[in-house]
Amino acid sequence: MQIKLILAGYGTVGKEFVKLIHEKSSFIQKEFGLELILVGIIGRDFKLYHPEGLCIDTLLKLGGGSEALHKYIEQHSVRNEKMNGHVFVESTPTNLENGNPGKQYILQAIENGMDIVSISKGALVTSWKEISEAGRAANVRIRYSGATAAALPTLDIGQFSLAGCKIERIEGVLNGTTNYILTKMHEDNTSYAEALQQAQQKGIAETNPSLDVSGMDSACKLLLLSNSLLHTEYTLEDISIEGIENLSKQDIRKAKEQGKQFKLLARAYTGDAGEVRLEVQPYAVDSSHSLASVIGTEKGITFYTDTMGAVSSIGGASNPRGAAAAALKDVINLYRKNIL
Amino acid sequence: MQIKLILAGYGTVGKEFVKLIHEKSSFIQKEFGLELILVGIIGRDFKLYHPEGLCIDTLLKLGGGSEALHKYIEQHSVRNEKMNGHVFVESTPTNLENGNPGKQYILQAIENGMDIVSISKGALVTSWKEISEAGRAANVRIRYSGATAAALPTLDIGQFSLAGCKIERIEGVLNGTTNYILTKMHEDNTSYAEALQQAQQKGIAETNPSLDVSGMDSACKLLLLSNSLLHTEYTLEDISIEGIENLSKQDIRKAKEQGKQFKLLARAYTGDAGEVRLEVQPYAVDSSHSLASVIGTEKGITFYTDTMGAVSSIGGASNPRGAAAAALKDVINLYRKNIL
Structure with a gap:
């Protein structure tokens, strides 16, 4: 054919x-x-x-x-x-x-x-x-x-591997650049500015990194996932978005002391009135979190379902x-x- | 319809x-x-x-x-x-x-x-x-x-999410019972016999656990994945199978000292003559391994591909x-x- x-x-x-x-x-x-x-x-x-x-x-x-x-x-x-x-x-x-x-x-x-x-x-x-x-x-x-x-398979899993499930919640680390920066800050105790610079030197972050670090890129992906998998008809304005630019060395250190590390999480969940809520924000997760092992430029997503439990996919080459x-x-x- | x-x-x-x-x-x-x-x-x-x-x-x-x-x-x-x-x-x-x-x-x-x-x-x-x-x-x-x-999505990912990729290698933790036992042995320093007993008490392992602990259940799943995704026409006899029954507290402790933990890995890879080789055996992986975070009764699989890098799926309710x-x-x- x-x-x-x-x-x-x-x-x-x-x-x-x-x-x-x-x-x-x-x-x-x-x-x-x-x-x-x-x-x-x-x-x-x-x-x-x-x-x-x-x-x-x-x-x-x-x-x-x-x-x-x-x-x-x-x-x-x-x-x-x-x-x-x-x-x-x-x-x-x-x-x-x-x-x-x-x-x-x-x-x-x-x-x-x-x-x-x-x-x-x-x-x-x-x-x-x-x-x-x-x-x-x-x-x-x-x-x-x-x-x-x-x-990284995201839509496929939601549409195909979870067919027949109710997807109750989605959490994703959907942007490799910010995850690289956060990983650097966590592992090497560098500041946001230093980690960003390193990411730019390695070609991981763009010269103008704002789309990534502001959380906007993650929000775009979350929006498309929600509109297709959760049947919303949202726009970017319906998402509460916070980037990683304001995370300090101290924030990272404090999290680390509690055995936690920051991830820029994109989340879809059900609000009190039954509505789907979308949120992108830095979040300190502990080592048992399903996305804690998503390191460096990697991405990952977890779907919480009614009948299949929590299903995560992690990895996938972050390159052209x-x-x-x-x-x-x-x-x-x-x-x-x-x-x- | x-x-x-x-x-x-x-x-x-x-x-x-x-x-x-x-x-x-x-x-x-x-x-x-x-x-x-x-x-x-x-x-x-x-x-x-x-x-x-x-x-x-x-x-x-x-x-x-x-x-x-x-x-x-x-x-x-x-x-x-x-x-x-x-x-x-x-x-x-x-x-x-x-x-x-x-x-x-x-x-x-x-x-x-x-x-x-x-x-x-x-x-x-x-x-x-x-x-x-x-x-x-x-x-x-x-x-x-x-x-x-x-x-746990395995076939779906291979057939659908990775369509067009060459799958170069597969590694999986495909059996929840053995992973539970190994997790217990690792975390609580219990012997194999004690951990198995606990698993049986919790209804995780069957009274006759041999299909699981011998690696046979993992081998069956690996076989089906290989035959469908790697186009082999193998039978169980083509798989080298080793279970977890002989793992001692000392094996676990030694691995732990090196920052590693045992997983019962089911693996498909290409041998020297270009043939697909299938293997199930306990393997001490370090914390950076893609399946290191697969804990307790969880399962997980990683596909290594030519164009999409490594893609893992982890989780999925291990129950009827x-x-x-x-x-x-x-x-x-x-x-x-x-x-x-």
């Missing part, structure tokens, strides 16, 4: 996704009976499209980003026509203002009857209701493992390849025949 | 399964659009069948086991005709000699075109090749979450309700329309 893919965003993760489908093409064909054909890429400045498939082999040799797409156009025939495919993979930079350009792309792709696999969060976080309603109306499927902790692999998984699971 | 179920085995787990579909009937209808109808039960001494569905409400009030089935027959009309349904749930006691009676039931159900959800291990462990080939030939689907650590919930999950995932 041929599956034609269109990719929006040719940054680090986008390129990693293209690499993966190239590397794994024969494996995926053999294992799942799927022939993945990349027919289009929408970059910031250029679009590539060919209904028979782009020449990935060449593209990957041309470097990254806009420059690579431009060089490709110079060397290969592309078609200036309406893009058509089975699945639209959204990997543009996350924009939490209005979700664009991802949002426009996704709505357009839905209108064209394509299934959606989103790696970036912006569109889904800002426009959950609009996008999910459009998807239902057009009878297309929307997946976003890449946007909800990527290589892991995020790309999560999107590839979504693509495969949408079209595979042999298991599901 | 109506889904008719036939259950074999009305022991603790079988009855728990019946309870669950009763309790969750309207939830499952609402959430997944599935109306689960229990049309038949095959017990040790009696069979109940009614093509329109058994009266679960009454049945559950009649106690458990053969006696309950007998009372039901006295009070309700049942049909003495060939059983027919969509899915066959196998919950007879595990028989590692030849897999019967489960094996006969499963092969018969496959012949009748029913999908299979197995909670017990005997048939699949003893007759993997025969059953999977029969399933393929009849184009029916076979699921066995209940037989592979039950409420958890096992029944795992089977219910399989039933739902076989027939649901809205996600997969």
Whole structure:
């Protein structure tokens, strides 16, 4: 079965996704009976499209980003026509203002009857209701493992492994950067500023780390998990968010003296009036907590259920390849025949 | 959509399964659009069948086991005709000699075109090749979450969350009873015999604990995971199995002095000749090991992959309700329309 893919965003993760489908093409064909054909890429400045498939082999040799797409156009025939495919993979930079350009792309792709696999969060976080309603109306499927902790299985577990359970509570360490900083502060007695600097030097934290350290990235993931697994229709404004910027060496030391360590926990639980409450805040957990062993850039999540008890997943590569692999998984699971 | 179920085995787990579909009937209808109808039960001494569905409400009030089935027959009309349904749930006691009676039931159900959800291990462990080939030939689907650590997601993660990855290695703490005993020995400095006795007093270990403590139960689960996820066609004889019976207080103390603790690890890895090797043995892991935090009756598994790094799942209720919930999950995932 041929599956034609269109990719929006040719940054680090986008390129990693293209690499993966190239590397794994024969494996995926053999294992799942799927022939993945990349027919289009929408970059910031250029679009590539060919209904028979782009020449990935060449593209990957041309470097990254806009420059690579431009060089490709110079060397290969592309078609200036309406893009058509089975699945639209959204990997543009996350924009939490209005979700664009991802949002426009996704709505357009839905209108064209394509299934959606989103790696970036912006569109889904800002426009959950609009996008999910459009998807239902057009009878297309929307997946976003890449946007909800990527290589760490979160959505899969909630939707699939816990099918039939009532999920009573969710707790997650959903951001690797802040967990790295907190781990450093705990283990090496460094201040927040020092630990952040180390994380930046190692390429773990970005130059502008605010999305991570403010708790916003965790909140985005929590929002998507809650909206899909707990059937809320919340926005970021419904989440109480506190970051890790104000944690002092003393806070950490005090926790340590009590045998505890700080984690930036994203939590969904039921409030007194039966409503779902969402919260991101630093929390000192003791060593028996299910996420205490989530160390460094690792992530983890625990689902508390009525019939299966507490189920945690921990780990998953926190890097562009892991995020790309999560999107590839979504693509495969949408079209595979042999298991599901 | 109506889904008719036939259950074999009305022991603790079988009855728990019946309870669950009763309790969750309207939830499952609402959430997944599935109306689960229990049309038949095959017990040790009696069979109940009614093509329109058994009266679960009454049945559950009649106690458990053969006696309950007998009372039901006295009070309700049942049909003495060939059983027919969509899915066959196998919950007879595990028989590692030849897999019967489960094996006969499963092969018969496959012949009748029913999908299979197995909670017990005997048939699949003893007759993997025969059953999977029969399933393929009849184009029916076979699921066995209940037989592979039950409420702990193992198969799901391998098949679904890691789709597209190469699973390079699997390590699991797959048996709650032995993990409880090892945890006791580690924490309280008790001997194996004392810890086993405590486990038996608490109902965690059976009177005859040999299946657990010999490593055989872990080996069965490892076998099923390897055969499905790593495409082996192994039998129990292909696994090197060592139990925990010979671990001394001194072994534990020595490990403890090195900051380590014993886990009964079930492992699948690639040997020098590229072959998959399966092993169950006690192993002293240090505190940074991904399964070090799996304590007491908990279970856990780590998959090492090429693109997603190491992904662990930990927890899941180790009790009959958890096992029944795992089977219910399989039933739902076989027939649901809205996600997969």
